[in-house]
Each structure stands twice: as structure tokens, then as C-alpha cells.
Amino acid sequence: MAKLYLKFESNVLKEVAVGQKGTVTIGRLPDNMLQIDNLAVSGHHCKVYWESDHYVIEDNSSLNGTYLNNQRVTKQVLKDNDSILVGKHVVIFRDEWHEDAAAPKAKASMPALPKMEATVVLDTRKAKEMIAQARAQQAAGSGGAADAPSVTGPEAAPPRAAASGTPTGKLTVLEGKTDESQYMLSSKLTVIGGSKMATVKLKGSLFKSPPDVAAMISKGETSYFIAPQDRKTPVKVNGAEVAHRQELNEGDVIEVAGVKMSFAMQQ
Numbered sequence: 001m002a003k004l005y006l007k008f009e010s011n012v013l014k015e016v017a018v019g020q021k022g023t024v025t026i027g028r029l030p031d032n033m034l035q036i037d038n039l040a041v042s043g044h045h046c047k048v049y050w051e052s053d054h055y056v057i058e059d060n061s062s063l064n065g066t067y068l069n070n071q072r073v074t075k076q077v078l079k080d081n082d083s084i085l086v087g088k089h090v091v092i093f094r095d096e097w098h099e100d101a102a103a104p105k106a107k108a109s110m111p112a113l114p115k116m117e118a119t120v121v122l123d124t125r126k127a128k129e130m131i132a133q134a135r136a137q138q139a140a141g142s143g144g145a146a147d148a149p150s151v152t153g154p155e156a157a158p159p160r161a162a163a164s165g166t167p168t169g170k171l172t173v174l175e176g177k178t179d180e181s182q183y184m185l186s187s188k189l190t191v192i193g194g195s196k197m198a199t200v201k202l203k204g205s206l207f208k209s210p211p212d213v214a215a216m217i218s219k220g221e222t223s224y225f226i227a228p229q230d231r232k233t234p235v236k237v238n239g240a241e242v243a244h245r246q247e248l249n250e251g252d253v254i255e256v257a258g259v260k261m262s263f264a265m266q267q
Contacts (some may be wrong), residue, residue: 040087176259177203
């Protein structure tokens with residue numbers, strides 16, 4: 001039998017068993033088997049179920065998308081210890097049947113995961129730090145281009161200090177309504193939208209409100225990347241619409257929901 005572990009930062013909030021019959025639904029509404037009470041999560045965000053001879057994760061056309069090991073997916077086969085990013089929370093998939101058969105000793109050495117039945121909503125600042133750290137760790141673990149060093153304990157702190165001399169991205173608002181005129185992109189992930197959890201808060205107009213999450217800017221080791229998050233809200237760089245994920249360059253002009261911002265690197 002497989003299990004899903006809902007985590008926020010280092011805390012396990014809930015665990016749900018996944019059988020070969022039935023479907024585990026994940027979302028913000030209380031009728032989900034795995035409820036995540038957070039505004040970044042859609043009412044019925046995604047689902048996990050058994051298909052033929054494997055488990056799969058399937059996105060339900062959610063607003064912010066479902067990410068498997070740092071890659072946005074529509075439907076994908078799950079493997080033991082896969083990491084699913086849903087809004088600001090991480091769901092760990094454990095295929096314990098295979099684990100029991102292949103490495104019982106390894107399982108015995110793992111610390112027991114605590115159980116908490118209630119879903120917890122944490123403050124905005126911690127939520128931003130968590131999703132940034134989770135994406136950086138997923139990228140590092142998947143063997144791809146990591147956004148940041150993988151943090152495994154207190155001894156992993158020095159790499160952060162070593163990176164202090166690298167340039168930091170900055171957004172300057174040229175046109176449109178936002179809560180500030182400039183934004184330093186010091187976090188690993190910058191959310192652009194109308195949500196209270198957004199870093200760059202778009203004000204919209206009297207007749208039209210911006211989406212909660214319109215775009216995200218991720219910070220790599222030496223570069224920044226922007227990606228659209230709302231299908232109805234195009235993201236443009238220098239007048240050209242961004243289809244997926246695009247690297248930002250010095251002087252680029254970003255346009256999101258009627259707001260124009262220039263991007264620059266600052267030491």
C-alpha cells in the first residue's frame with residue numbers, strides 16, 4: 001500500500017493511505033480526502049489513483065498547477081519518494097509495498113513520521129520561504145539545474161553566505177498599480193498577483209481584478225526565470241508572450257495584467 005504525507009516545511013501535517021481502489025482527491029474544499037486549507041490551492045486541485053500497474057498524479061486544471069519533482073505536470077506516473085508541490089505545501093508519495101520488498105532494513109532506519117490530523121495555515125512569510133526551499137531541494141535532488149544548494153542540516157548554512165556577493169534582481173514598476181514601486185528579488189521565488197500572499201501585489205482596476213497568482217519569478221544561481229501561472233493572463237517580456245519558462249536579462253520589460261516592470265541586476 002502507498003501513502004501520501006502532507007508536509008509544510010519540516011512538519012508532517014497529515015498522512016493518507018492510497019489503495020488500488022478509489023481515488024485520493026487533494027484540494028482546499030473539505031470534501032477532499034487530503035484537504036489543504038490554503039488560498040493558493042484550488043477547490044479540487046489534483047488527485048492520486050491506481051492505474052493498471054502503477055499510481056499516477058493528475059492535475060484538475062488547477063489555477064496554480066501541480067508540480068512533480070519541480071516540473072509542472074498534467075498527469076504523471078508516481079515513483080517512491082516523489083515530491084508533489086501543491087500551492088505552498090509538499091505532498092510526499094511513498095510506495096511502501098515496494099519499499100518493504102526491496103529494502104526492509106533501510107525502512108527500519110528511517111525515523112517515524114509524526115501524525116497530525118488538522119491542516120495548518122501558516123503565515124505568508126514562512127509560506128514563501130517554504131515553497132522556495134522546496135523547489136530548490138527538488139531541483140537539486142532531480143539532477144537538473146538546481147536553483148539553490150540542497151539544505152540537509154545546520155551544517156549546510158555556509159553556501160548561503162558564500163552566495164551573498166552575487167547580484168540580486170530588481171523590479172522597477174514603470175506602469176500600472178502595485179503596492180510598491182520597486183521590488184528586490186532576494187527570495188528564491190517571487191509571486192506576482194493579486195493574492196495577499198503575493199510578493200508583487202497587483203492592484204488591478206475598478207472593473208477588473210488581477211488573478212491571485214499571475215506569474216512567478218524563480219532565482220537560480222546566476223540567473224532569474226519568469227513563468228506564467230494563469231491561463232487567462234498572458235505574461236510578456238519585451239512585448240513577446242512567454243509560453244513556459246523564460247530567462248530574464250538586464251533591461252527586460254515585463255508586462256503582467258496591465259502592469260509593466262523593468263528587470264535589472266543589482267550588486
